[in-house]
Amino acid sequence: MLKTSKMVLFYSTIAMVAVFALSNPIGVCYAQGVGTITGAVTVPLPKYKKDCVVYIENVPGNWPPTKGACIDQKGLVFIPHVLPIVVNTTVEFLNSDNVLHNVFTPDKIADKFNLGTWPQGEIRTYTFKQTGVAILLCKVHTEMEGYAVVLQNPFFSVTDENGNYTIKDVPAGSYTLKVWNKKYGGKPQQIEVKNGQALQLNFELKK
Numbered sequence: 001m002l003k004t005s006k007m008v009l010f011y012s013t014i015a016m017v018a019v020f021a022l023s024n025p026i027g028v029c030y031a032q033g034v035g036t037i038t039g040a041v042t043v044p045l046p047k048y049k050k051d052c053v054v055y056i057e058n059v060p061g062n063w064p065p066t067k068g069a070c071i072d073q074k075g076l077v078f079i080p081h082v083l084p085i086v087v088n089t090t091v092e093f094l095n096s097d098n099v100l101h102n103v104f105t106p107d108k109i110a111d112k113f114n115l116g117t118w119p120q121g122e123i124r125t126y127t128f129k130q131t132g133v134a135i136l137l138c139k140v141h142t143e144m145e146g147y148a149v150v151l152q153n154p155f156f157s158v159t160d161e162n163g164n165y166t167i168k169d170v171p172a173g174s175y176t177l178k179v180w181n182k183k184y185g186g187k188p189q190q191i192e193v194k195n196g197q198a199l200q201l202n203f204e205l206k207k
């Protein structure tokens with residue numbers, strides 16, 4: 001009996017060392033280590049599984065703006081429909097259609113900006129200076145709608161059509177994990193990220 005438990009201890013130690021080694025390749029240095037968060041959202045209407053933003057509310061540190069943030073207006077839709085970014089990111093708004101487009105928002109977190117109206121191939125920019133959500137609209141096409149989700153840090157993920165998400169390389173620590181959806185809400189979850197660990201957290205979204 002004793003022998004068996006010693007064997008279990010021996011092999012589980014080897015497994016732990018292997019996991020640690022795999023998550024910390026040689027030459028990559030993490031002060032406290034990193035973990036991964038994965039999961040899925042469920043929603044009352046399946047079409048809203050996509051484009052939920054799962055994010056950590058606050059991760060200590062100053063995080064640089066998101067690089068290459070761009071929203072295309074193509075085929076009379078905003079692409080992507082939902083764009084999560086780190087605060088102070090400048091977003092390029094490109095018009096790829098052969099009609100005039102406009103981008104404006106009624107939301108205060110983005111100064112209720114109105115970038116005017118511009119033709120195909122041209123870009124206008126806006127720098128998001130506050131965290132929160134800004135709806136993006138076009139005065140020319142009232143059916144057009146997109147969202148900028150402005151966050152404190154880059155540890156976020158947008159769900160795919162099946163509601164799945166993955167947030168990688170999260171620094172070890174205790175956090176609040178939140179979800180945003182344009183129609184539904186979900187309860188925040190308290191989490192603890194440990195080095196080399198993969199957490200699985202699901203959200204059930206409701207009205």
Ligand SMILES: [Cu+2]
Nearest residue numbers: 101138140141
């Ligand atoms: Cu338009």
